[in-house]
Amino acid sequence: TAAQLLEKFGDLDGLLARASEIKQDNRRETIIANADKARISRELVTxxxxxxxxxxxxxxxxxxxxxxxxxGFLKTMEFTTLTRRVAEATATEIGDVQASAVIVERADAAHGPDVGAGAPPRRPAPQSNGDERPASPATRGEDAPPQGDTPSLLSALRLEQASASKIDPSAYAPIRDAAALKAWIAEAREAGILAFDAETSSSDPMQADLIGLSMAVAPGRAVYVPLAHKNGNGDLLGGGMLKNQIPVREALALL
Structure with a gap:
């Protein structure tokens, strides 16, 4: 249909200028109503x-x-299949290449991997503990650096640290107004790292409604943002939206 219209009217400008000549009512009204969007779309793809x-x-x-x-970089990142494909494509012997030392950076300082550029010496490769997962720093009896050596080792280290952290329930609190949410967003930006989870009314993405957000910037430092929790089903017996919640649209606009 679009190709036919452009062929008849010459180009988009001609089509929009002469849209009133289109005989089909729905097609004509749709084009006239969305003329500005059509111009913006053309600008975006130019x-x-x-x-x-x-x-x-x-x-x-x-x-x-x-x-x-x-x-060397792919070995450090543990991309086994991609490493093999690159070796085949570049006629490189995998066994002759050592994994590169790449520092895993925090989000607020990340700028891309500087492979081999001033990176610290590599630590020994992690030893297998028999279940296909790399041994954790504690299992290896080593004091691993905070950044870890590889993605899996970094994950193991952070999991170990999180598991050892004591949880203080009083440190977790709900955010019920826009001012508090703005302050938390500023704290998250300053931290440079954020764990985020969305709470929904259903596991079906086609039917689910957003009802809350969970966020954390460090172990023991987290909040929950209720957005659309209801009291009952809003039927003839009462119920409805609970009070002291940030409207969903307002919260999403701040985020």
């Missing part, structure tokens, strides 16, 4: 060919990947 560049065209040439360097 490729800019006049952007100034500091680099010359020769600097933008795609070079062949550095097999050993890429494989």
């Amino acid at each position: 490729l800019k060919n006049d952007v100034p560049l500091k680099e010359g065209l020769d600097d933008l040439v795609l070079h062949a990947p550095d097999g050993p360097k890429l494989i």
Whole structure:
């Protein structure tokens, strides 16, 4: 249909200018009502060919990947299948390449991996504990650095730290107004890391409604934001939305 209209009216501007000539009522009214959206969509997909560049065209040439360097990074990140594919594509012997030392950065400082650029010496590879999972720092009897060596080791370290942390229920509190939510968002930005979970009315994504948000910035530092909890089903016997909750739209706008 779109192709037929453009063929008849020449281009989008011609179509919008002469939309009143379209005979089908629904089609004509839809095009007229969404004229601004059509113009915006065209703007979004238009490729800019006049952007100034500091680099010359020769600097933008795609070079062949550095097999050993890429494989070293992939080994550290534990991408086994991708490591094998890169080795085959670059004719590199996997066994000849050592995993690169890559620091796992905090979110507020992350800028991408500096493979082999001033990274600290690698620690010994984790030993297997017999169940296909890398041994945790405690199992290996080592004092692992906070950043860990690999993603799985970092996860094991953080799980161990979280499990050892004492939970103080009084430190967890609900957020019931926009001002408190703004303050918490500012704290999360300052921390640079956030654990987030959405509470819904159903496990079916087609029917679920958002009813609350759980957020944490550190072990023992977390909040819950009730948004749409109800008292009863809102039927003839009463019930309805509970008080002291931030409206869903207002909360999402702040986030």
